[in-house]
Amino acid sequence: MRESDSLKKAIKILESYRIEPYFVEEMGKIQKVYAKQGVFVLKKINPLHGMDFIRNIQALYQKGYNRIVPIYPTLDGRYAVLYENTLYYLMPWVSSEEKRDPFESQQQLFRELARLHSISAREIKVKKEERTAHYEKTVKELEQEEEFLDEFLEACERKIYMSPFELTFCTYYHTVKQALFFSKQKLKEWHEETKEKEKARIVIVHGKMASNHFVFDEKGYGYFINFEESRIGSPTHDLLPFLARSLKGYLKQSEEVVEWLYMYFKYFPLKEDEMQLFLSYLAHPGNVINTAQRFFQEGKKRNEQQVVQKLQRDYWYLKNTEYLVFRIDEIEKKKKQEEAAQQD
Template identity: 25%
Template sequence: MEWKDIFDTYRIQPNYIEQVSEKVYKLNTNSQNYCLKFTSLTEDQIGYWNAVYRYITERQVYGFVPVILTKDNHPLYLMDSHVMVMSPWVDNFRHDRPADEWINFFHGLGKLHGSTLDHTPVSYTENQISEIQQFFRNDKTRKKEELLQYIRYFESKRYMSPFELQACMHYRDLEWMMEVTEKWQSVYLELLKEKQSRKAVLCHGNLAPSHYTLLQDNIYFFNWEYARIDSPSSDLVVYLNNLFTYHDCDMNKVSDGLSIYFQYVRFQDDDICELMFDLFNLESYFSLLNEHVSNSSKEEIRQSIQLEKRYRQLVFANQLEQTLYAKLQMNQQEY
């Protein structure tokens, strides 16, 4: 790696370089510290990311950790097919975070989404709604048959592995979640008849807990390489699934946090439906089953851990569903 070229490009001279992770380096200088990240972007994606960057700077988006420009005023630096981005170093002390971190997070995400919220006009014909309804039916049939095939295959063995026993124990719950999803789909199809617009916001794209920090009760997001204009649900689902990975997830705090977020971005009933569809998405669960069946190396422990995490995410999503469905029914009674 030609460090001198990088230093010349950013016009800095570090005293020393600390490798923090495989892709992240901390550059220590006399004046301040910098974060140099080797992104996952390809050369073909640079133009799109530059457009997102211009959008962020022109609209002065809340909570965006600034990017250090190169001497040619570019936000990204391409060297030997590697796309790099430089920003001020922001310390991220997990143990120093307040007990109400989630509340602060939902305030911060609400401000981010609320400040970039746009509405795109839409309308659905009867034929389009019928096509969506048919898609829902076909998708449910496919998933039920696929899941049942896996379970029958596992149960046909004389001795099931721990992973296969896990999947069999999950079966009834997953089947129930498919029925719950169908309930939301029925509501959604009715709402489409009156739907007039779709929400679009600037999404971070990868809201893992390590991609934001709290400074004096303000939240700052970094690692923006997957940023895009998308439905607000896409960010919410990523963050919620990160929370749902842990067995001690506090669902009361999640519900309170969503109530705060909805004050910034008011979710209509169809938005809530789309959020639930994403939370109840079984494709990643099926991918793990398929990997287990087709993977000859049989990394049993890793596969079991991943399956349990995905199942836990679905279980917590089912708990949240009860709260959101009550909210949806209350909204409909008001109308």
């Protein structure tokens, strides 16, 4: 889009704010607006997500949560402007270029996420039948995955000469099977814990939690941005995707990730059933299983080198999550033992 077109569009949208732009800088999905009144960010959002976005922002403001980069209302009180079938919202430009310690920045992010979840938490009614149906459906899926792993292993071992992928899969099989067993066991514990309960806790979920969606002002205060995909859900819906990105890559024992999580748990502890379900999802070796299933289904169309590399990356991720799951489970068991000892 030519600069003059961007400026014309911005002028039209910003009329609702009585802001007069004199220059607009295109920066990917956002427009940096230089105006007489200051520097702003004009950002567009899919109208399908717009109502949830506005509702969640308003709910957090009403509850006194202010660690969101402010969304400016229009003169008539709207938090977004519909223009050419697209919603636009306005916020101040916050520069976050200051050098900060990455570990401390992540700790602050998790502390603020805990506050966000804590202030928006509420309970909803859940029918026992719905919970049981979800449990039975998930268990059936896990059993089908277990059956596939065993059958694929047997098919590989019947061959005189295995392909590189098949040999690698057989090497990883035991670890994958253990992870699947643990995931299934935690799911069973969750069901036993909740089968008679009729309520569940929900929060406002950020929806795109990432390090670059948490910015700092000149005073060192952290603020969330990119709330477009916010929704109502379990607190783990923010934690799990963030961890999935953090644990990719080479084998590593991420003790710092354990510390980030326990910074979050300090301010927003997961309940017993929430922790069981969280560990079940975190431990599940879905990436490895999906890669093996695609290898089996694609037949001669597959590129052996690429799928072996993909399987290896999936295995590294599984081992990284395995360490994290082990540490959390260890810490939680120790806490229970200490609580029991205090009661004796």
